[in-house]
Amino acid sequence: MFKKLLLLLPLINLATPVQSAEVNVYSGRKEALIKPLLERFSEQTGIKTRLVTAKADKLLVRLQNEGRNTPADLFITVDAGRLHRAKKAGVLQPVESETLKAAVPAQLRDPGGQWYGLSQRARVIFYNRERVQPSELARYEDLADPKWKGRICIRGSGNIYNQSLVASMILANGEQATEEWVRGLVRNMARPPRGGDRDQIMAAAAGVCDLAVANTYYYGKMLTSRKNPAQREAARKMGLLWPNQQDRGTHVNVSGAGVTRHAKNRDAAIRLLEFLVSPEAQQWYAEVNYEYPVVEGVPVSERVRSWGEFKADRVNLDRLGELNPEAVRIMDRAGWR
Amino acid sequence: MNPQCSSQMSGLTRLWRPGLILLALVLSLPVLTVTGFLLQPAGENWLHLKQTVLPEYLANSAWLVLGVGIGVLLVGVSTAWLTAMCRFPGKAFFSWALLLPLAMPAYIIAYTWTGMLDFAGPVQTLLREQTGWGYGDYRFPEIRSLGGAIAMLTLVLYPYVYLLGRAAFLEQSVCVLEVSRTLGCGPFCSFFRVALPLARPAIVAGLSLALMETLADYGTVAYFGLPVFTTGIFRTWFGMGDSVAAARLSALLLLLVFLLMLLERASRRQSRYHHTTGRYSRLPEYRLRGGLRWLAFALCLLPVVLGFLLPALQLGYWAWLGGLEPLDAEFRRLVLNTLMLGAVAALLALVLALLLGYGKRLMPTRGLRIASRVATLGYAVPGAVIAVGVMIPLAAFDNALDAWLRAHLGLSSGLLLSGSLFALIFAYMVRFLAVSLQTVEAGLDKIRPSMDDAARSLGYRPRASLQRVHMPLMKGSLLTALLIVFVDVMKELPATLILRPFDFNTLAVRAFELASDERLADSSSAALAIVAVGLLPVVYLSRSISQARAGHE
Numbered sequence: 010m011f012k013k014l015l016l017l018l019p020l021i022n023l024a025t026p027v028q029s030a031e032v033n034v035y036s037g038r039k040e041a042l043i044k045p046l047l048e049r050f051s052e053q054t055g056i057k058t059r060l061v062t063a064k065a066d067k068l069l070v071r072l073q074n075e076g077r078n079t080p081a082d083l084f085i086t087v088d089a090g091r092l093h094r095a096k097k098a099g100v101l102q103p104v105e106s107e108t109l110k111a112a113v114p115a116q117l118r119d120p121g122g123q124w125y126g127l128s129q130r131a132r133v134i135f136y137n138r139e140r141v142q143p144s145e146l147a148r149y150e151d152l153a154d155p156k157w158k159g160r161i162c163i164r165g166s167g168n169i170y171n172q173s174l175v176a177s178m179i180l181a182n183g184e185q186a187t188e189e190w191v192r193g194l195v196r197n198m199a200r201p202p203r204g205g206d207r208d209q210i211m212a213a214a215a216g217v218c219d220l221a222v223a224n225t226y227y228y229g230k231m232l233t234s235r236k237n238p239a240q241r242e243a244a245r246k247m248g249l250l251w252p253n254q255q256d257r258g259t260h261v262n263v264s265g266a267g268v269t270r271h272a273k274n275r276d277a278a279i280r281l282l283e284f285l286v287s288p289e290a291q292q293w294y295a296e297v298n299y300e301y302p303v304v305e306g307v308p309v310s311e312r313v314r315s316w317g318e319f320k321a322d323r324v325n326l327d328r329l330g331e332l333n334p335e336a337v338r339i340m341d342r343a344g345w346r
Numbered sequence: 347m348n349p350q351c352s353s354q355m356s357g358l359t360r361l362w363r364p365g366l367i368l369l370a371l372v373l374s375l376p377v378l379t380v381t382g383f384l385l386q387p388a389g390e391n392w393l394h395l396k397q398t399v400l401p402e403y404l405a406n407s408a409w410l411v412l413g414v415g416i417g418v419l420l421v422g423v424s425t426a427w428l429t430a431m432c433r434f435p436g437k438a439f440f441s442w443a444l445l446l447p448l449a450m451p452a453y454i455i456a457y458t459w460t461g462m463l464d465f466a467g468p469v470q471t472l473l474r475e476q477t478g479w480g481y482g483d484y485r486f487p488e489i490r491s492l493g494g495a496i497a498m499l500t501l502v503l504y505p506y507v508y509l510l511g512r513a514a515f516l517e518q519s520v521c522v523l524e525v526s527r528t529l530g531c532g533p534f535c536s537f538f539r540v541a542l543p544l545a546r547p548a549i550v551a552g553l554s555l556a557l558m559e560t561l562a563d564y565g566t567v568a569y570f571g572l573p574v575f576t577t578g579i580f581r582t583w584f585g586m587g588d589s590v591a592a593a594r595l596s597a598l599l600l601l602l603v604f605l606l607m608l609l610e611r612a613s614r615r616q617s618r619y620h621h622t623t624g625r626y627s628r629l630p631e632y633r634l635r636g637g638l639r640w641l642a643f644a645l646c647l648l649p650v651v652l653g654f655l656l657p658a659l660q661l662g663y664w665a666w667l668g669g670l671e672p673l674d675a676e677f678r679r680l681v682l683n684t685l686m687l688g689a690v691a692a693l694l695a696l697v698l699a700l701l702l703g704y705g706k707r708l709m710p711t712r713g714l715r716i717a718s719r720v721a722t723l724g725y726a727v728p729g730a731v732i733a734v735g736v737m738i739p740l741a742a743f744d745n746a747l748d749a750w751l752r753a754h755l756g757l758s759s760g761l762l763l764s765g766s767l768f769a770l771i772f773a774y775m776v777r778f779l780a781v782s783l784q785t786v787e788a789g790l791d792k793i794r795p796s797m798d799d800a801a802r803s804l805g806y807r808p809r810a811s812l813q814r815v816h817m818p819l820m821k822g823s824l825l826t827a828l829l830i831v832f833v834d835v836m837k838e839l840p841a842t843l844i845l846r847p848f849d850f851n852t853l854a855v856r857a858f859e860l861a862s863d864e865r866l867a868d869s870s871s872a873a874l875a876i877v878a879v880g881l882l883p884v885v886y887l888s889r890s891i892s893q894a895r896a897g898h899e
Contacts, residue, residue, distance in 0.1 A: 033848060040859050059848035061765075062859065066583075067844040070734055071765075074741040078748055078761045080848070094587055165571050167581045203490045203571030204460075215465045216480060236667045236870075239467075334391075334586055341398040346573055 031057040032277040037065025037086035050284050072100040077271045082278040087264040088169045092124040093330020101267035112286040112304045116325045126263035129301040135221045135247040148253045153193025162209040162218040165202040166340035176332035177260045191343040214243035229299025251319040258320040366705040370717030376735025376776045377723050383593030391591040407574045417500030418556045422507025430515035433631040434639045440646040442888040447653030448505040449880030451837040453565025456498045458657040463489040490570040501653035507552035513822045514548035533632045547791045551784040558726035575599045576728045603726040664870035684852045691774040692832040699782035725780035729840035736773045740764045773841045782827040789823025
């Protein structure tokens with residue numbers, strides 16, 4: 010038995026001396042969407058990068074438990090709700106950087122500098138072109154209008170994009186009005202929520218419902234899907250509607266990153282952050298996922314540009330994170346599965 | 347234990363008993379860590395859960411377990427008996443082909459079937475094109491529903507019952523069956539009155555594996571939007587960030603599993619199922635005639651087609667549409683990593699299961715029984731929750747060691763176990779020990795205790811009698827344990843994803859990465875590779891199992 014245990018020894022981390030020229034990344038964003046940039050960064054600076062990707066919420070738990078010995082220097086994730094949660098959990102540290110401050114607009118970063126947005130996505134309404142005139146609705150609030158009864162597809166309430174959307178509604182209209190809105194929305198659902206954002210667009214295109222709520226990049230990916238002609242055709246049947254253009258603007262969210270509290274390679278991690286908001290990185294980072302750059306003046310991809318300009322809700326995203334638990338409770342009470 | 351043996355055993359026992367209990371305790375650590383959160387006071391989130399969603403979680407989980415239970419029993423037992431005892435066209439092929447769905451991860455089969463049967467999928471589109479119907483003009487069973495989830499999980503989980511049940515049927519002595527024939531029992535009567543009761547421990551073991559896997563499943567139910575326990579746990583823990591409320595849910599889940607185990611135990615009461623004879627000869631096969639032959643053929647064909655062939659074809663089609671992934675060095679490393687993890691975990695789980703199972707047989711004490719029972723609960727807990735349960739004690743150990751070293755020697759060990767392959771293998775043991783232990787115990791149960799006595803009276807020490815008597819007798823069960831753990835580890839995603847070291851990928855991780863944002867089509871190459879890599883051991887081991895019948899060389 011003892012011999013067998015010895016065989017397992019190589020499986021244990023052999024304490025490697027900490028090298029200054031490396032940066033270790035925990036990423037909730039997929040490998041394909043970040044690794045090429047890390048490689049580019051290494052080429053330019055000679056700083057080595059190592060990467061673990063997983064679901065962001067669980068990476069956060071890992072960070073919390075590893076405590077001061079964590080090997081991670083930079084935590085990347087999507088959605089401000091999660092970034093705020095990481096901040097609340099005390100696993101990030103404030104970073105003061107003129108480069109970052111100048112590049113990232115104030116509402117897209119933590120006021121204390123604990124996280125910075127890296128790309129933006131909007132959560133919008135898609136309508137079936139054959140059945141709906143875009144003039145029939147203009148705001149998220151309209152989704153609770155009884156005239157849409159049985160005509161709306163939206164995914165489950167466990168999804169953080171929906172939670173952040175509801176949080177933004179709380180911020181705009183207050184708790185009570187939001188709960189009523191959620192109840193109205195639930196009444197209008199064509200079917201109990203299931204599947205992801207893509208499935209809602211597919212369902213609306215196929216006629217299960219007339220409206221679908223989804224993030225913009227899913228639409229972009231469906232329109233260009235090589236492997237799935239059905240998705241391509243479905244997306245073509247759907248029009249994109251920017252909600253709340255006459256008032257606060259469309260709800261946007263970010264993918265973002267923060268330097269971990271116990272980062273061993275703090276300076277390298279900040280350099281990586283600064284690299285990620287450089288125009289070159291911004292363009293690639295946003296384009297690869299059909300998102301919008303956070304840095305103004307960086308061109309968006311042609312496909313994304315074709316959806317038109319829009320006015321974004323300029324609320325500070327960290328506030329949405331604060332309201333997240335309230336949003337979840339409202340959705341549970343209103344019966345949004 | 348016979349009293350006369352205890353004197354010569356005592357030296358061994360004194361060391362082994364606490365050793366085995368300690369082993370079981372270490373393996374229980376993650377489950378205990380999770381349930382330990384129960385000691386903390388319930389917060390307002392718990393109250394909120396109780397008032398709003400808990401009853402629905404409970405009801406849905408119960409229906410799911412009931413449905414899958416019935417499904418796997420019907421499919422698993424009938425095909426196991428047919429392929430073990432009857433002769434019909436394609437029998438040799440089916441005896442291994444029926445295992446193929448085992449290589450198919452539940453979430454992948456759910457994605458592929460949804461792709462085929464969804465409103466926008468090819469089947470319904472064709473239907474609409476042929477008939478001119480539109481939405482609402484016809485009723486089509488909704489795949490993303492409770493019934494759909496039951497079907498999906500049944501399709502991938504019935505092989506547990508099939509495998510263990512078939513091994514049990516094959517290990518049965520022909521004598522008892524012949525006796526039943528002389529007493530006037532036809533094939534079906536002797537199936538219900540003799541073969542089935544004798545195979546019951548094995549079938550129940552397979553069933554409980556399937557049900558625990560059902561309760562732990564996250565990928566399928568989440569994709570189908572079913573509010574069950576696991577979705578609730580994920581939502582409160584990782585969504586609301588409330589570990590206490592989530593742990594309460596997990597503890598409730600464990601309670602449910604414990605209840606199921608007790609129920610089965612109570613229904614078995616004091617019955618024991620040993621083979622009373624060691625005389626094995628070739629099993630006589632019932633020759634099925636006429637329509638029955640083809641009925642058996644169809645019965646065996648259906649699960650293979652639905653659980654493997656069609657989903658694999660769909661994956662293949664998607665992969666072909668998008669161009670296959672290049673089989674480059676990167677891809678080979680993925681395959682190697684996957685094989686390595688699966689092999690190490692399967693062997694280790696078998697060794698641990700033999701230690702615990704045989705230890706329990708030699709020393710059936712309450713402490714050991716409870717400890718090993720708790721150690722196997724991990725199988726009913728979602729992988730991500732196990733991962734957290736592994737992470738907490740390991741990180742605590744690492745940080746304590748590091749703090750001590752810093753204080754006394756002025757050096758830092760950093761994280762020794764966390765984020766290493768050790769953590770990963772440990773998590774696999776916690777999660778999959780139940781598989782190997784159940785299988786090994788089912789094998790051991792069928793060996794009469796008098797065999798032990800005979801071996802011992804012939805001078806074998808316990809270890810020798812294990813090696814020379816028990817292990818050869820239950821070779822089939824041992825191979826089965828290896829096979830299931832290997833395939834399970836290969837398919838495992840949530841724990842692997844979160845516990846893995848830097849820059850370490852497996853096929854399942856790759857499939858998940860490529861299936862970014864619910865696009866399974868994009869990950870079809872990796873998903874196919876999981877299935878393909880899983881096929882080899884499935885086919886190889888299933889052949890060895892059918893040749894491993896005692897009395898055959």
